[in-house]
Amino acid sequence: MTEFDETFDVIVVGYGFAGAVAAIEAARAGAKVLVLEKAPDPGGISICSQGAICCSTNPDEAFAYLKETNAGRIPDDVIRTLSNGMAEAEGFLRELADSTGAEITTRPRGGNYPFTHRETFYYCHVDSIPNFDPQAFFPHVKGRVGGPYLFRILQLKLDELGVDVRLATPAKRLIYTTDREVRGLVAQTPNGLRYFEARQGVVLSSGGFEANEGMKQEYWQLMPVLTAANRYNTGDGIRMAQEVGADLWHMWHFHGSYGFRHPDPAYPYGIRVKRFPDWVPGNTEADMIGADMVDVPVAWILVNRDGKRFMNEQPPYLQDTGARPFEDLDTVTQKFRNIPAWLICDEEGRKLYPLGNPAYNDRDVQMEWSVDNLKEVEMGILKRADTLEELADITGMPAKTLKQTIERWNTMTGARNDDELGRPPGSMVPIASPPFYAGEIWPIVSNTQGGPKHDGKQRIIDVHGDPILRLYAAGEMGSCFGHLYLAGGNIAECLISGWTAGRGAAAERPV
Numbered sequence: 087m088t089e090f091d092e093t094f095d096v097i098v099v100g101y102g103f104a105g106a107v108a109a110i111e112a113a114r115a116g117a118k119v120l121v122l123e124k125a126p127d128p129g130g131i132s133i134c135s136q137g138a139i140c141c142s143t144n145p146d147e148a149f150a151y152l153k154e155t156n157a158g159r160i161p162d163d164v165i166r167t168l169s170n171g172m173a174e175a176e177g178f179l180r181e182l183a184d185s186t187g188a189e190i191t192t193r194p195r196g197g198n199y200p201f202t203h204r205e206t207f208y209y210c211h212v213d214s215i216p217n218f219d220p221q222a223f224f225p226h227v228k229g230r231v232g233g234p235y236l237f238r239i240l241q242l243k244l245d246e247l248g249v250d251v252r253l254a255t256p257a258k259r260l261i262y263t264t265d266r267e268v269r270g271l272v273a274q275t276p277n278g279l280r281y282f283e284a285r286q287g288v289v290l291s292s293g294g295f296e297a298n299e300g301m302k303q304e305y306w307q308l309m310p311v312l313t314a315a316n317r318y319n320t321g322d323g324i325r326m327a328q329e330v331g332a333d334l335w336h337m338w339h340f341h342g343s344y345g346f347r348h349p350d351p352a353y354p355y356g357i358r359v360k361r362f363p364d365w366v367p368g369n370t371e372a373d374m375i376g377a378d379m380v381d382v383p384v385a386w387i388l389v390n391r392d393g394k395r396f397m398n399e400q401p402p403y404l405q406d407t408g409a410r411p412f413e414d415l416d417t418v419t420q421k422f423r424n425i426p427a428w429l430i431c432d433e434e435g436r437k438l439y440p441l442g443n444p445a446y447n448d449r450d451v452q453m454e455w456s457v458d459n460l461k462e463v464e465m466g467i468l469k470r471a472d473t474l475e476e477l478a479d480i481t482g483m484p485a486k487t488l489k490q491t492i493e494r495w496n497t498m499t500g501a502r503n504d505d506e507l508g509r510p511p512g513s514m515v516p517i518a519s520p521p522f523y524a525g526e527i528w529p530i531v532s533n534t535q536g537g538p539k540h541d542g543k544q545r546i547i548d549v550h551g552d553p554i555l556r557l558y559a560a561g562e563m564g565s566c567f568g569h570l571y572l573a574g575g576n577i578a579e580c581l582i583s584g585w586t587a588g589r590g591a592a593a594e595r596p597v
């Protein structure tokens with residue numbers, strides 16, 4: 087028999103969007119809730135995000151689209167929970183935010199891929215909260231514009247409900263019976279290991295494993311893959327669920343793009359590229375949410391170490407599949423041909439907009455990307471040369487091939503037709519005005535999608551296909567995106583899986 091230090095009804099592990107929503111819903115159902123958060127500050131990667139929630143008023147159409155993007159890898163009941171929830175998410179958010187005076191807007195945003203019913207989706211987004219300045223309130227957070235607003239709304243609700251939140255308190259292991267019925271967990275508190283009883287259930291919402299190099303190497307061929315924004319998401323919930331027999335799904339799948347490495351090896355994050363129209367003078371970033379991100383000027387091309395292009399630098403959804411073309415392994419040299427790659431642009435491209443977009447929720451780092459990219463030239467992130475020959479010399483690429491690649495690119499740009507790799511015409515920008523710039527480019531993971539399998543009720547499923555008693559998953563701790571991603575889908579999932587898991591745990595018969 088375990089002697090518990092404290093007893094709660096529902097324990098939630100992780101305080102990002104998913105954990106916050108699970109805690110709110112469990113508390114609103116009458117449960118005594120404890121939230122454990124490993125980091126000294128709450129918010130996970132959620133708070134760095136754009137906060138865009140993908141919604142749909144037509145659950146059947148959303149279901150059809152999501153089923154196609156998941157390519158048969160995800161059971162229908164799981165997709166149903168998400169598609170039904172997408173019809174409720176906007177109302178859920180509006181109700182939560184009601185007392186805050188927050189401004190919530192919606193705008194059309196179709197699915198990223200040309201599948202049936204892609205037009206059914208739209209974005210819902212918190213644009214402002216009266217008397218709340220995200221930068222002043224969360225000075226250690228850098229990222230997109232909307233995440234801090236959405237997080238603040240959830241945080242206010244947790245406070246209102248009196249939910250017990252313990253920061254800097256990582257959950258370590260589940261406590262369970264011989265029948266593998268979960269009864270609580272052990273956590274590392276500032277006062278040492280403590281045993282917490284969960285009379286009804288445990289919700290694992292500890293994010294993915296993007297900051298666990300060992301797990302990334304175990305599950306992915308591609309390496310290295312830099313982590314975009316979070317050093318605490320080390321797959322702890324996945325390991326805890328594995329211990330009680332959880333089956334795993336799509337561990338290979340991550341929400342990933344590409345970007346720069348900071349020259350200081352101590353800086354823990356990759357810096358994702360930033361593209362027009364994220365940056366349009368006179369517009370705020372919020373104006374750009376939901377804008378079509380495909381057919382707009384992108385200042386660069388990518389080339390590999392041989393000086394050759396290898397991918398459409400502006401695929402339908404860069405943050406989803408942008409990392410995949412980096413997988414190309416040379417089977418003779420056993421090197422990834424395209425890692426690192428080089429981003430190449432010219433003087434006009436350099437002036438267009440900031441090329442990098444740092445994100446973190448971390449007191450120990452600071453990184454501002456300059457508006458004109460010149461600070462990054464000084465830092466060595468971007469290398470500058472007056473001629474392409476000189477640029478080839480600095481980067482170690484063959485000059486002849488690099489020049490041919492750029493000449494070919496400029497010809498295709500003039501014709502508005504990338505007949506090699508299919509770049510959208512509106513995104514094509516010539517590379518012709520010296521000086522020229524090159525920056526080393528690496529694959530980057532924003533958040534992982536793989537983790538413990540769950541059913542439509544967010545119950546974690548064991549290797550025999552049975553639910554593990556009293557154990558729930560929410561958010562990216564085993565996301566239901568198993569093949570392709572949908573912009574705004576992860577936060578929709580955080581809300582929907584969060585409320586499903588929180589209500590489910592709070593409805594369990596107390597031990």
Ligand SMILES: Cc1cc2nc3c(=O)[nH]c(=O)nc-3n(C[C@H](O)[C@H](O)[C@H](O)COP(=O)(O)OP(=O)(O)OC[C@H]3O[C@@H](n4cnc5c(N)ncnc54)[C@H](O)[C@@H]3O)c2cc1C
Pocket residue numbers: 099100101102103104105122123124125128129130131132133134135136137138139140229230255256257258291292293294314315316318319320321322323445532533560561562563573574575576577578580
């Ligand atoms: C820059 C950026 C922009 C994005 N924009 C969008 C967007 O607009 N729309 C969208 O849908 N998605 C977006 N995403 C993805 C989305 O933000 C994430 O998928 C989602 O927020 C993950 O939420 P989560 O609650 O599952 O995990 P997180 O927010 O990462 O929360 C997990 C929490 O668990 C904690 N934790 C980990 N281990 C333990 C442990 N052992 N004990 C206790 N706590 C633990 C972590 O510290 C963390 O706080 C974006 C991602 C990035 C990086």
